[in-house]
Each structure stands twice: as structure tokens, then as C-alpha cells.
Amino acid sequence: MTANKTHPIRATNRRFQFWTRNGAATIALVGMWFTTPAAQPARSPRNANYSIDATLDHAERLLTGREVVTWRNISQLTTSELRFHLYYNAWRNTQSTWMRERAFGRSLDLHHRRESDWGWIDVTRLVLIGAGDDLPIDLTGEATFIAPDDNNPNDQTVLAVPLPAPVSPGETINVEIEWTSKVPRTFARTGTIGDYYFIAQWFPKIGVLEQGGWNCHQFHTATNFFADYGVYDVRLTVPNGWVLGATGREQSVTDNGDGTATHHYYAEDVHDFAWTTSRDFVDLRSRFEHPDLGDVDIRLLLQPEHRDQAERHFNATRQTFNYFGDWFGAYPYDHVTVVDPAWQSNSGGMEYPTLFTAGTRWLAPTTTNGPEEVTVHEAGHQFFYGVIGNNEVEHAWLDEGLNTFATARAIDQYFPHYWERRFFGTFIPWAFTDIPWSRAIDGSRLARYRSDARMDIQATPTFRYWPGSMFSTAYYKTTLWLHTLERYLGWPTLQRGMSTYYDRWQFAHPKPQDFFDTISEAADMDLRWFFDQVHGDSAIFDYGIAQLTSRDTAGRGFFDGAFRDQGSSSTFETTVVVRRYGDGIFPVDIVVEFADGHRERREWNGRSQWTVLRFEHATKATSAVVDPNRVLLLDVNYTNNSRTTTPRADAAATKWTLTWIVWLQDLLMTSAFII
């Protein structure tokens, strides 16, 4: 079977390139609304293609749109319905699942928004486009809201549309949808403030049909998104003169003569489309050039007040493409747009295909973490999210965790910086130039993970995580266990595994087991024992030295039937008791150092609750350390990993107490200004 299969009722009037069953790409540009640029060879299945025409009414903050979705069933299932995400309805009222979940672990601040700040999306027309002389079939009245995750009758973020005839595997269907959206004051990093718009999750987006049925979750507060790859051909009409950036490349701008302009964007092999517009953007360009990784045009839409930070954004983006490209594989697109979000827009730090939002502050010292970390992280998502299209709703750690790990690694390579605190309403930064940022501790937010280590098992679908600890479970725990693997297997092995994973699962929807299999394959060892603990369990890792003693080996008592006091000998027996305080198991090394500088290293599989190690040496032991190289970064208490006979606790305590006393004196004097 090599021919394209189409839906028996209405599918031949295809407007888009689509994927054929034998893998060949076909371009069928029939009855075009638009003229699209020459398509590139398909890198993805391109089974969810969109042609969108939308107009922004700035005065009313309304978005009216029309789209044609050309969807091909690439699953092995026949479906009798379609499901669409209507994310904007998460902010229709306080009864949505998104709003309810957000109230779990946080304040109700969003519940008290002004009337004008809410948002919604209303589908006004939904029809199947017929083939040839077939008339369109209006299904608007058939569509119903469903809540597959929690049965919340008030949630309207998933629309189910029953079909008059089922769509079989390989068949293609065209659906035309018209809608109106009220753009909210930003929720979940989409919305508007002033003359700034960041518009994401804004159009009716079809779910993913998998072997188990439709994967089309409601919008949850702790999750991102999941969609099939396709081609997006989008025309956006906004006030004339406003700068607009979007997923893909701009093809043209047309002045409509009525105070508006239409921007035409086109993107291939992407699974989402986001855009931004503002009259204030400073539009800057740069380029990433690399002989092996290819060149990338970088467009930066910068807030005027951050003009002096332009190069920092460009550099961070270039560094990401360089490091991630070197480690995992090339960025496959030739363009990217970096958006510097407006103050208070709450749209910063978010990834979309070929476009992402960074985020910085008006005062951002070069010695502290200004725009760099967030830029690297979001640029990194172009790899783990953009190119590797895992299900973020169910397995967010697969992109967020891998990317946070790689972000920390890249930041560590090119941007040494220091801790920062902000004062006076957070406007004034202060750099602690004697507290350097550490990849192992700060890059993976070990402290955050430690406090949330038991909150959820990572294998739980992300949308079921406790919202307040999602970052700890999906981002930081993954970073910690990947960094642990890096130290355990060695970077070359892990890098080989991750680059294989990147190569193998480009433009596809890998699942956790796919990643585990790839890493195990690269390491040439069965790592299930590790993944089962860090992913399939919420095990706590904590090893420690419980006892360190050195005694003269000379004995006293009955030897060979006679009482003897051997006095002293020339050797000492050192006893080290190592304990496993947590339930997590990991092989560890123990290093004992003796007074003459001699060191001995032992390995322990770490399985039993405790073990005793004995050493005979000419001098007493001075210290014992379990996991001296700190391979196991998941260890929640590293202080107890060692004992020494010459502790400096008193010196350390004195130093910090004296420092603290000056602070307390200052606090008292500051408080006493009232008298």
C-alpha cells in the first residue's frame, strides 16, 4: 500500500504536504488559501498540519481566527472522533482544572483578577471539508467538552468532536474551525499586558492519537504540552508597525491599508506555533555559525530597557547551539527567535518551536545569573522538546530534566558566575563574589529536591504530580540523577547515550523506556536497578560514616592459653562503620586516610543497611569518607558522609557566628531607628 489513503467522505482536498504510508513526502497544494514556500524534505511525520488566519483586535484584546487542520491518522487505531485542546478556556473562570490545581499549593492571587483579565476561546464553527463535490459537514453542534483526566464538568479545555464516519489508520481528514478568543492578562505565560502580546496555546489544537486512544489531556497547572509534528502556515494580522515574531520564518508582511498589517509565517516539522507582537520590541539579528553544526539565524526581540544586554542573549543562544550541538547533535532548523518578555508579562522562560522567551532584569550584573541561564535553558529546549517531541503532559522530566541537566553543564562551561540576592522590592541586585555558582549544587537545585524528595514518584504522569513540587520531581531530580550517571558512567558514555537518543528520536514521541534503553545500550550495562529507583520510586539516598576508630593492634587477654598484655604494637587497626540511612541503593567508594598520608580505597555495593571495614596500618586513621568524589549527587546529606579525627567544626562555627553577629547587630540598630 503506497498510495495516500483519504477519508471516504471528505479528505481529498488536501491543502498541505502530508506524509504517505510508505514514507514518501507528497505535496498537494490544491485549492490553496495561501501560497506556501517551497517545502523542505520532511523530517517528521507531518500528520498535524495547520493553515491559520488570525486577526488581533488590540482595542478589545480579541483574537478571531480560522484554521484548517489537516490530520492524518498515523496510529494503528481507527477513531470515530477527534479531540482538540482549547487551552484558553483554562482561564474562563475559577472552576477550570487549571485554576483549581493552581490553588493547591499556591495563593489564590489569580482568582481575584479584573474582569478584563480573564480569557477564553469559543469555537464558533467546526466543519469537515468535503472532497470534490461533497458538501462540508457542520459538526459545531456535535462538539462537546470532555474532562478525561478528572471529570471536572466545568473544565472546557478539551473538545470532543464525533465523526460521521471513522478515520482509519493512514487516512487523512480536513477540519475547518473558526473561533474567537479573548486574550487574557497573562496566565501560564500566554496573554497580554499593555502593548505586549505573547500568544501561545491559542488555537484549537488536535490531540495525539496513540495506541491507547486519544492523548489529549486537559490543561493542568503543572504541565506543558504534547502534539504531533506538522507544517504551520500562518497569517497574523496585527496593528501596522508593530513588531511580530513567531514560530518559523516570516515570509511576507502586507500592509492592509486599514491600520493593520498581515504577517505570514511558515514552519515545517514543528509541533506548536507561538507568536508575539509589540510596538516596543527592538528587533535585532545575529547568527550562529559553525562548520559542522550549520548556521542559524538568530532574531532577538528585545525590550528597549535591556538594549545593553543584547549580546548576552545572543551569546547565550550561540553557546547553547554550540554545546548542545556538540554534545547531542545539530539544531536542525536554520533560524530561531529569542523573545525578551515585557516586565510583568509573566511570559518569560518558555519554549516553543524555533522561538522561545528568555527573561532578564533591568539591572543584571554580568557577574550574576542574568539572562544567561534562562536563555540557555529555553534555547536548549529547542533540542529536548522541539526536536525530541516527548509527551510533556505525562513525562515532563524527559525534556525538562534532560534540558536542565544540559543547561547546568553548558553554564558551567562558559558562564562562571556568583550567587545573587535582590533587595528593595527585588530591583537592586547584589552579587556574592565569594559564593560561586556550582553546577552540582545550584545547577540542579539540590536543596529544592531534598525538601521534595518524597513528594512524588517520578514515573507518575506529570499532570498528576503535586503542583508545588513538580519542578523538584521533573527538573531537579532528573538533573541530579543524570549528573550522578555522568559521574558514575563517565561523560563520554553518557554523552554517547544522550546523543544516540537525540539522533534516534528526532521528530518523534519517545517514552521514558526509550531513554533508559538508549542509555543502557550506550553504557553496555543493565541500568534498571538505577532507573527503577530514581524514576520508578521516590527512594532517598543517604550514606554516612557512622564510626571511625583506630586502636593499637596489641592485644590483652588470654592468648594460647596464657594471659598476656602486649602493651603497644607498631600497627593500628582502624574500624570504619558505613551506614545506609536511606532506602536508595547505590555502589559507593570509601576512602580512609591515615596520619602518614597513606590512603586506602574500598568499594561497597551499598546494599546492606551497614558494613564494617577494617584496615591495619602503621598509623591511625585521620579521616574516612564514603563517596569521596560525590558521585551520588542524590545523597541528601553529604555532611554525614565523612568523619575526621581533626574536625574544624569549631573554627567553622566561630567564623559564621562572628559573621552572623555583625548582621544581627545591624538588624538591631536598624530596628532601633524608631527610638
Next chain:
Amino acid sequence: MTLVIRAWVDGLRRVATAPMLWLGVYGLTLAATLPMGYVLHQSITMHLGASTVSTSVAEGFDTGWWGEYQQAGSGIARTLVPEVIGFAAVLANLSSVADGELPRGAVAGLAVVYIAVWAFLVGGIIDRFARQRRVSSAGFFAACGVYFWRFTRLALLIGLTYWVLFAVVHPWLFGDLYTAMTIDTTAERNAAMVQFSLYGVFGGLLAAVTLIFDYAKIRAVVEDRRSMIGAVAASLRFVRRRLAAVIGLYFLNVLLFAAVLLTYAISAPGAGTTGTTVWLGFGIGQAYVAARLFTKLSFYASQTAYFQGELAHARYVARPQPQWPMSPMAEAISTPPDES
């Protein structure tokens, strides 16, 4: 202007010539922190135990250990944060006041006690500066005792005023008003300017209130006033009639305060290591504390000097007391300044 500068210089001289007073308030400020410092020391020592991590904690700021300590600790241990290091401590504390964040827990309790002790001492301090001569410890504390109950009554007014400022005005300024002014602002710079302007407004209110209560205390001591409401009213009259001068004098003292902060900002130690450098850093910190207390005293002294320069006349004395503690005004009349 000359009078203002003369009063300010005179105030500095009065502080400088009362070293025991200066030393006393410094000793108080140090002693107040020692019990909690001991608790913190024990807490850190216990947490580190015999771990080799103690070396990295001693040699710098070990962020890994700090995270563990923060999670394991409570109370005072939670206050050991990077902000205690060097000049960040000053910024953090000033920022807390500016942002209306009050200390919590045991530290808050200590602050209340410290303020109460100052409330007790301030009568004696002003008395000392007004008399411009050495007084015995007994005399000093007797003066403190005489004014304590008056200042306790005044403290009710002061407390009520600051409560209004921090519980009503501050939330309105930085909550409702700031939000209304910046709710649709898309440039952080503009929001910062609004915030800083509001700091200016709130700082101005704090300064005005402090100024009025300072002169109320001074009038209560110098004129031996019993009615604290009357003292506040008299202070208001005094300030209103010499607005530029009292603001100018206050500003000179604020400049001195800023100079002390700037000097400390330049010289403040970082995380440091152990041994001599720790004690050197502590010494610099104590020098800063002493300088800042000097500044606090200079507010009282210079304002007392200015007040006495303006109204050192018998008819302004509410009720001179011929017996000890003799009111400074009565003493000034009986002993002309050039003979003191």
C-alpha cells in the same frame, strides 16, 4: 545655615566627648547578640560534627552544606543565610525595613528587647548630651529612670504612629498604590522608579515622624516636661517654626550615616576563611557598628545642641528641678555654656 552646621559639629563633639556613653551602647549592641550567637555556634558545631565538610565551611561558603543545614535547622539556624555576609547584611536589613518585612521568631523578640532598652537609655543619653559634662553611672541611670516612665508613655504614641505607618500606610503605598501605578507597566525601569519614589515618600514620613519624636524627647528632657502629649505638641511647634533648619540638620546626620554605610560597603569583609582573617573581618564589622552607633548618637546630640541653641531660656522650661537629677535647662541657666 551656619547655626545648623554649628549645631551639627557641636553634636559630633558632644558624642566624641562622651566616649563611655558610646562605648556603653556599643557594648549593649554586642552583648545583646552574644546569647543567640552562642546558640548558633552550638547549632553549627553540632551539625558539622566530625565531618570533613567542616573544612570547606570554614574556608568559604559551602552552598551544599548550607542547604543541608537550612533544612535540618530551625529558628536561629534559619537566619544564617548568605545575606549575613558583609555589606549584604546592611542592604538586607535596610531592604526589610523599606519593604515592611519585620524580623521573625527569636530575632524579633530580641529586637523588641533591644528597642525597649534603648527607650530606657535615651532619656539619660539626651540628658548627658544636654549637660555636656561627665556624669557618673549612677547619675546617668538615675536620669534614665526619671525619664523612663515618661518615655514609656511617649513610646505608646511612637508605637501607635509607627504601627500606622507600617501596618496601614506602608501596605497602602507599596500594595494598593504601587499596584495601581504599575499594574500595566511593561518596563521594569518605570516600575523601579515608582518603587523608589514611594520609598522616598515613606522614608520622608519616617524621617518626619522620627524628627518630631526626637525633638519631643529632647524637649521632655531639656525642659523637664511631664506631659508627653505636650512634648510632642511643643516639638511640632519647634519643627514647624524652624523647618528648614531642622531638616538641614537631619540631612547632615543622614549624610554622616550614608558616609558610614559607604565606608563599610568598601571595607566590609566577605565570606573569608578562618583564623586571623575572621577576627579581622569581625573587627571591621565592629568598627562599622561603632560608627553607626556614633551616628545614632549624633542625631540626638546635634538636635539637642540645636534646640539648646535656639531655646535655651528659662521661660521655656516647663518645670525645672533644683535637685538631682537636675534638668539640663536649669543647669544651663545656672552654669553659662562658656563656663562648662
